[in-house]
Amino acid sequence: MTSKRSQTSQGSKTGQGSQGNRTRLQRATFAAGAALTVVVAGAGAAPGAGAAQESTAGKPKLKLIAASNSVTLDRYEWEGASGVFLDLGTYVSVDDAPLEFKVTRKSYKDPVVAQQILRDGTSTKTKALPAGLVKDFSGLPGFVEVSIKNAAGEEVSATKGTYCPNNASGRIRPDAPATSKYPQSCPTNPFTLGSVWGVEKGWASNTSTIDYDKPVDLPVGEYTAKVGVSKQYRDLFGIPDDQHTIKLTVRSEGEGGEGAGVAASRSAAHGGGHGGHGTPSAEDPAAAAAAAAHHYGPRGADAPTPPALSHALEDRGLAHHLGDGPGHTDGSRIAPALKPAAKRPGGRAGVPANVPKPDLRSLPAWDIAVTDGEDGDAPGKDYLAFSANVWNAGPALLVVDGFRAPGKDLMDSYQYFYDAAGKQVGYTPSGTMEWDPREGHEHWHFTDFASYRLLSEDQTKEVRSGKEAFCLANTDAVDYTVKNANWHPENTDLSTACGEQNSISVREVLDVGSGDTYTQYRPGQSFDITDLPNGTYYIQVIANPENRLQETNTKNNVALRKVVLAGDPGARTVTVPPHDLINAP
Secondary structure (H helix, E strand, C coil), rough: CCECCCCCEEECCCCCCCCCCCCEEECCCCCCCCCCHHHHCCCCCCCCCCCCCCCCCCCCEEEEECCCEEEEEEEEEEEEEEEECCCEEEEEEEECCCCEEECHHHHCCCCCCEEEECCCCCCEEECEEEEEEEECCEEEEEEEEEEEEECCCEEEEEEEECCCCCEEEEECCCCCCCCCCCCCCCCCCCCCEEEEEEECCEEECCCCCCCCCCEECCCCCEEEEEEEECCHHHHHHHHCCCCCCEEEEEEEEECCCCCCCCCCHHHHHCCCCCCCCCCCCCHHHHHHHHHHHHCCECCEECCCCCCCHHHHHHHCCCCCCCCEEECCCCCCCCCCCCCCCCCCCCCCEEEECCCCCCCCCCCEEEEEEEEEECCCCCCCCCCEEEEEEECCCCCCCCEEEEEEECCCCEEEEEEEEEEECCCCCEEEEEEEEEEEEECCCCCCEEEECCEEEEECCCCCCCECCCCEEEECCCCCCCCCCCCCCCCCCCCCCHHEEEEEEECEEEEEEEEEEEEEEEEEEECCCCCCCCCCEECCEEEEEECCCCCCCCCCCCCCCEEEEEEEEECCCEEEEEEEEEECCCCCC
């Protein structure tokens, strides 16, 4: 079994084999953002207020607004980190036309290119953003400027934040579109290929960038925060030069009753990759801190972690108002369970020649590190751990149903095929699903989706293998610009995708444009390198290794990542050279 990871991914212990804290990439989205009521609360003067903007067909009118004139934040303290996460409740409001961007790169040898999409209802135009402005897929860098002064008027913090238009958002007026068609986060997977960012007309999205590795060190007390949009973006998008002054109260964790639970959920949610255990208690910050050291991720092992809660939401007494539902959204992305077919497919199995099929592709490994093992590994050994992703480039989604014979811990699985209208037109046997009874897993795993191998320097010899069974989920938005990409995939959460012990059938789906990341840190997943000589090796990720799944193309199923092992037994190190322009070890 392997452990699952979503869009938050950890860095690695590389080069000289540093034993310090593993660095983590910034979270993909400000996931818990504010409910619609929060946005509306600060939006009364938003449409048309402030400096005038030229009205042009297809050009959105943007403005920085604040949900509140005062915010109370908790100062968290746990092992290895302390400080305040600056969710100040500011938003970018959008009117006249949607704010939309298409962000792509041709290959890993090419830089990221961002275009603004201008839609006026009858035509679509594109406007290239300045070359080099956008360097990755996490959003617009340096968009928000935040200055914080203490009670004596001294500036104690000055920061710039990345703005992801896909941050948690809501309507600013009742006649705006009822739902947003845009994705709910900006991807931070280092091997992302394409993304779409956007805010609907008549909506506003949260500007906060929360780097959970770098809280701002503000002691308990009273402060004044000033928030504005940087000049380069005001000039680029015609945003008024409005700055918002917000009274900031910093209190100690737990002082207001919410702190401990929120701190625990944040620590657990952003501590790293998923481990093989259940989610630590949200009431136990110490357990959450331990979770960070054991590679828990945004959904714990295989269950959802309570989403981080916006302080703007806390301050309005709406802490119970979690999830995406009628009249509100917090971006937690706990998707509904997918319903399998009611019974095994009947009739003769077959796949029409012209039916759309998925295209499974492997990404190169990343998050590579030498560890001394996790719980359950043999002590005194060296392990090479890594993250791997297989994604679906379409044009059809991958649908696999498992059907169980009563009393058995094995299901027969079938791949289904659909025409352009969504009608099922064929199926074929695709292997098996098996029940994993281990604590922290306890769900059904598809056995023929991917495998991992460690190859010799000349790539002719397999020196270690890690074929694993696991449950499919749409954890990463790899390329939402491909044909038929689904910007709102279901089964983004393992707790809804993998079934229960008493399930009679299970449906597992990998949607177009999305990938499934597994972090190989659990027993039997990482490569045991204790007796391997130092030198150069390649981590090989293979999609559909037994060719049991029908695809449009099987020639792009393998990806390689070079690693160099060094050091002495018990203190091995790994160096990970860049993969073209991607320097993500």
